Every structure is written in structure tokens, then in C-alpha cells.
Amino acid sequence: MVSERLTPPMSETAATGPVVTRFAPSPTGYLHIGGARTALFNWLFARGRGGRFLLRIEDTDRARSTPEATAAILDGLAWLGLDWDGDAISQFARAPRHAEVAHQMLARGSAYKCFSSQEEIETFREAARADGRSTLYRSPWRDADPATHPDAPYVIRVKAPRDGVTVVHDRVQGDVTFRNEDLDDLVMLRSDGTPTYMLAVVVDDHDMGVTHVIRGDDHLNNAARQMLVYQGMGWDVPVWAHIPLIHGEDGKKLSKRHGAVGLEEYRAMGYPAFALRNYLARLGWSHGDDEIFTDAQAQEWFGLEGIGRAPARLDMKKLDSVSGRQIAMADDAALAKGLDDYLAATGQPALTLPQRDGLARAMPHLKERAKSFPEILEQARFVLAERPISPDPKAAAALDPVSRGILSELTPQLHHATWARDAIEAVVTRTAEAHGLKFGKIAPAMRAALSGRTVSPSVFDMMLVLGRDETLARLSDASQG
RNA sequence: GGCCCGUUCGUCUAUCGGUUAGGACAUCAGGUUUUCAACCUGAGAAGAGGGGUUCGACUCCCCUACGGGCUGCCA
Numbered sequence: 001m002v003s004e005r006l007t008p009p010m011s012e013t014a015a016t017g018p019v020v021t022r023f024a025p026s027p028t029g030y031l032h033i034g035g036a037r038t039a040l041f042n043w044l045f046a047r048g049r050g051g052r053f054l055l056r057i058e059d060t061d062r063a064r065s066t067p068e069a070t071a072a073i074l075d076g077l078a079w080l081g082l083d084w085d086g087d088a089i090s091q092f093a094r095a096p097r098h099a100e101v102a103h104q105m106l107a108r109g110s111a112y113k114c115f116s117s118q119e120e121i122e123t124f125r126e127a128a129r130a131d132g133r134s135t136l137y138r139s140p141w142r143d144a145d146p147a148t149h150p151d152a153p154y155v156i157r158v159k160a161p162r163d164g165v166t167v168v169h170d171r172v173q174g175d176v177t178f179r180n181e182d183l184d185d186l187v188m189l190r191s192d193g194t195p196t197y198m199l200a201v202v203v204d205d206h207d208m209g210v211t212h213v214i215r216g217d218d219h220l221n222n223a224a225r226q227m228l229v230y231q232g233m234g235w236d237v238p239v240w241a242h243i244p245l246i247h248g249e250d251g252k253k254l255s256k257r258h259g260a261v262g263l264e265e266y267r268a269m270g271y272p273a274f275a276l277r278n279y280l281a282r283l284g285w286s287h288g289d290d291e292i293f294t295d296a297q298a299q300e301w302f303g304l305e306g307i308g309r310a311p312a313r314l315d316m317k318k319l320d321s322v323s324g325r326q327i328a329m330a331d332d333a334a335l336a337k338g339l340d341d342y343l344a345a346t347g348q349p350a351l352t353l354p355q356r357d358g359l360a361r362a363m364p365h366l367k368e369r370a371k372s373f374p375e376i377l378e379q380a381r382f383v384l385a386e387r388p389i390s391p392d393p394k395a396a397a398a399l400d401p402v403s404r405g406i407l408s409e410l411t412p413q414l415h416h417a418t419w420a421r422d423a424i425e426a427v428v429t430r431t432a433e434a435h436g437l438k439f440g441k442i443a444p445a446m447r448a449a450l451s452g453r454t455v456s457p458s459v460f461d462m463m464l465v466l467g468r469d470e471t472l473a474r475l476s477d478a479s480q481g
Numbered sequence: 482g483g484c485c486c487g488u489u490c491g492u493c494u495a496u497c498g499g500u501u502a503g504g505a506c507a508u509c510a511g512g513u514u515u516u517c518a519a520c521c522u523g524a525g526a527a528g529a530g531g532g533g534u535u536c537g538a539c540u541c542c543c544c545u546a547c548g549g550g551c552u553g554c555c556a
Contacts, residue, residue: 026556132482190554197556221551289504315492318506369518443515455517
């Protein structure tokens with residue numbers, strides 16, 4: 001799935017051309033919900049402008065990268081519905097290209113070989129920290145005469161300007177100015193010849209023709225340092241947009257103790273992908289007072305100017321609400337498909353053909369009262385279960401002798417009724433009134449008889465979905481206790 | 482320690498110098514009702530603190546506090 005193929009359309013490399021965004025996760029186990037939102041923003045931005053959305057796996061840290069982790073990320077993105085253009089690119093596979101750039105900078109004089117050992121640097125830092133001085137390492141090899149270079153391992157560092165300032169023109173954070181004296185000569189190529197992340201991102205973003213870099217604001221400082229590499233190569237810098245991270249409900253950095261951090265956990269909880277997209281889009285981005293919207297609207301409305309500058313907290317209650325409203329307006333086929341995925345993702349048995357059929361007929365009534373797939377399933381129990389219906393304790397309590405008597409009286413009355421809501425309702429009401437009761441008094445027993453539960457869709461809706469024969473059979477079953 | 486970013490109802494946010502500071506979720510009180518959900522009506526709820534600039538600041542500037550990030554031959 002991951003390849004090193006890279007085909008940047010040259011016409012798209014200029015900032016004036018079509019938009020190209022990318023999502024560049026590290027394969028560290030699973031797709032973080034915050035990462036998923038970052039991906040969503042990039043996807044919305046590109047898709048809303050007829051641009052391209054690319055995917056790159058930042059797997060240069062070999063110790064922490066696994067094929068399984070990469071697969072989990074790809075799977076998560078696919079589930080979320082964020083389709084990317086072309087093949088996912090492996091950053092590691094492009095190491096030779098990164099090294100090539102580092103050597104080009106060496107040749108241009110915008111980089112140099114540094115022979116300082118890691119121990120040497122660490123010793124310096126410890127001392128600096130102890131003295132309360134800056135820990136920025138100033139390599140003595142920066143201006144050394146090549147003739148004095150020892151025959152030893154070295155790293156290639158960028159030769160950053162020491163004077164002046166570097167300004168990151170960020171579309172979210174505004175212009176952020178850094179004094180160059182606060183920026184160090186970052187290592188681009190390690191002593192073993194492998195590239196560092198700082199070099200790799202820049203080279204890859206450039207080669208991929210990325211025009212807009214939308215990423216977490218934990219990279220804002222890095223942007224300044226990366227600009228030195230762009231400048232060293234004489235490349236145009238992309239448009240930056242550093243978005244705030246997502247925090248947990250207590251406002252702290254999102255971590256496992258906050259509950260669901262991985263995207264797959266939301267999938268397993270049964271939130272539809274389209275609902276999660278809506279919720280995530282509203283986290284840190286807004287378009288006036290719009291809360292519930294379609295993908296098409298989100299793509300049309302999404303823009304960098306609507307992104308907030310403060311970190312947003314996850315709010316599960318709001319997610320529930322958004323999900324409920326999205327499910328209510330979703331089309332039945334999409335829900336059925338999502339339900340299949342939910343069942344599979346949680347290791348539950350797939351629906352049988354008759355169950356699918358029943359579910360399809362009941363869906364209009366189910367989707368109006370559910371916030372997630374498990375809730376749809378709960379509401380759908382009446383159509384998924386087969387006779388004899390075994391009521392749960394609370395439902396059984398509703399089937400007391402008196403109620404059963406009324407049900408047995410009702411059953412023959414329904415035999416000849418026209419099977420339409422008005423007609424059925426008239427029969428039921430008439431029967432209830434014959435006992436001096438309002439419909440509300442016998443509804444619980446009917447609900448229990450039809451669904452075996454105390455919570456279900458409307459009894460009339462259930463009767464219509466079930467059909468005359470099945471309805472009468474269930475009422476009869478229940479009345480006979 | 483140094484550098485950088487952030488701070489409007491409990492939460493997500495609107496506001497882009499002049500508003501009774503709006504909406505949504507949540508909460509509370511009513512209503513509708515056949516359970517649940519939904520829905521309707523209403524209520525309470527906010528500009529971190531302190532200085533400036535200005536006729537006028539949530540909005541611009543400074544300081545403080547708090548939160549976050551970076552400061553690696555991690556990404």
C-alpha cells in the first residue's frame with residue numbers, strides 16, 4: 001500500500017496553481033483523533049478547491065515504525081472517508097533523495113559537516129543548563145577549513161543565518177517572528193547517513209508539490225527552522241496553517257486517561273463516519289452559526305480563516321447530539337452500510353438476509369431516535385428478533401393478566417382492519433375505550449408484545465413494518481402468556 | 482532556563498472598535514407525547530487579572546497569571 005512512487009505534477013508546484021495538501025502521520029500504533037481532525041482539515045481544504053490531498057507516512061524512525069501501525073492509519077482514514085490521491089508515500093523510502101538534497105546544500109555552502117560527537121554536545125548542554133545559559137549548540141565546525149576535517153563520522157547541519165529574523169507567515173497564527181540567533185543549525189543528515197525529520201518534511205513537501213501545510217501547532221516552532229532549509233535550497237515556502245491541538249474534557253493534553261484517543265475507538269462505539277466528520281470539523285473551525293452540515297457544505301465552506309487559535313476540548317455529549325442529528329438525516333442505505341461496518345469492526349455476527357430486509361423497512365423509524373449504531377440496533381430489536389419474542393423483565397411486567405386480556409380481545413379486531421396507520425389506530429383506540437382506557441394505557445403491553453422491550457419505535461410503526469400476520473402472531477403469543 | 486503560541490457562557494464557538502455580547506451542546510423549568518429519542522417554549526450562564534491607546538474596547542498595545550508547544554543525530 002505504501003510505495004515510493006512520487007509523481008508531482010510540475011504545474012501544481014506553484015502556490016498559484018491548484019491546491020495540494022497532505023497528511024503526514026507517524027506510524028506509531030493508531031490514528032489519533034487529533035490527527036484524524038488534521039487529516040480532515042487538509043482533506044476539506046483540498047476537496048473544496050478541486051485540489052489534491054496526499055498521504056505520506058513519516059516512517060523514518062525505524063525503531064518505532066511498523067507495517068501494522070501504517071495499516072491501522074490507512075484503515076482509519078479510509079473508514080473516516082478521507083480518500084487520498086495516488087499512493088501513500090513512504091518517507092523512509094525516499095531517504096536517498098533526502099541525502100541528495102543535504103549534499104546539494106553542502107555544495108551550495110548552505111550546509112556544513114559537523115564532527116562534534118553526541119557525547120561532546122550532551123556535555124555542553126548539561127553544562128549550559130546548569131549555568132542557566134542557552135542550550136543551543138554552536139558547532140565549531142561551521143566555518144572550519146575542510147582541510148582540517150578529520151576522517152571521522154559527521155552529520156550535515158544547515159548553515160542558518162545568525163543575524164536577522166525569520167518570519168513564519170501563518171494563516172492561523174498570524175506572522176510569527178523568530179530571531180535567528182535563537183535558531184540552531186539543525187542536523188539534516190545523521191552520522192549514519194540517514195535523514196532527520198526536519199530535512200525529510202521539507203524535501204518531501206517540496207517534491208510532492210504541497211502548496212498548503214495544515215498541521216498541528218506543535219510544529220509552529222519547527223516551521224521557522226524548516227524555512228532555513230527551504231531558503232538554503234532556494235525553494236518557495238508553502239502556505240503554513242498551524243492548527244491548535246485537541247485537548248481532553250479537562251483541558252489537558254489528550255491522553256489515554258481521557259478515554260477514547262484512537263479513531264478506531266469511535267468507530268467501535270458506533271459513531272458513523274459522516275457524523276464524526278461533522279463533529280470534528282466543528283472542533284476548532286466554524287462557519288458562522290452552522291452546526292450540522294453535509295460534506296458538500298463543509299467542503300464549500302471550509303477555509304483557513306475559519307480556524308480558531310485556541311485548543312478545543314473533546315465533548316462527547318456534543319458528539320452524541322451531532323451524531324443523532326446526522327443519523328436522522330442520513331439516507332437509509334448509507335446507514336445500513338455503516339451498520340455492517342460497525343458489526344464487523346466490533347466482531348459481531350453479520351445480519352442475515354431477512355434481518356437486513358426487516359432493518360431496511362424499519363430504518364425510517366429507527367434513525368430518528370438513535371445517536372449511534374448500537375442504539376439503532378437496540379431500537380431495531382423488534383424487527384431483528386424472531387418469534388417467540390422473549391420479553392425482558394421490565395417488558396414482562398407490562399404483560400400483566402389484565403393487559404393480556406385486552407390484547408387477546410384486540411387481536412381478532414385487527415384481523416379485518418385495513419393495514420394502514422389510521423385504520424389500525426382507530427381499532428386500537430376503540431378497543432381501549434371499550435375498557436374505559438386511553439391508548440396510553442395499553443401501549444406498554446403492545447410494545448412488550450411486539451418488541452419484548454419497554455423501549456422501541458412507535459407501536460403503530462412497528463405494526464406496519466411487521467405486517468398483519470407477524471403482528472397478530474406476536475400479540476397472540478403474548479396474550480396467551 | 483530560553484523561545485513561541487493561546488485565554489468569550491461548564492463545553493464548541495460568533496463578533497473582525499460602537500451589539501441588550503449571538504448560536505449550538507449540556508443544565509434547569511414548562512409543553513407535546515405511546516416508551517425512548519426527537520420536537521416546541523422559557524430560564525440561568527462568558528470576554529483570566531491589571532495597565533494603556535481611543536470619543537468608545539471582547540476586539541489594538543504592554544505586563545502578570547494560567548494553559549500549551551518547541552528547545553534531540555524523535556517525529
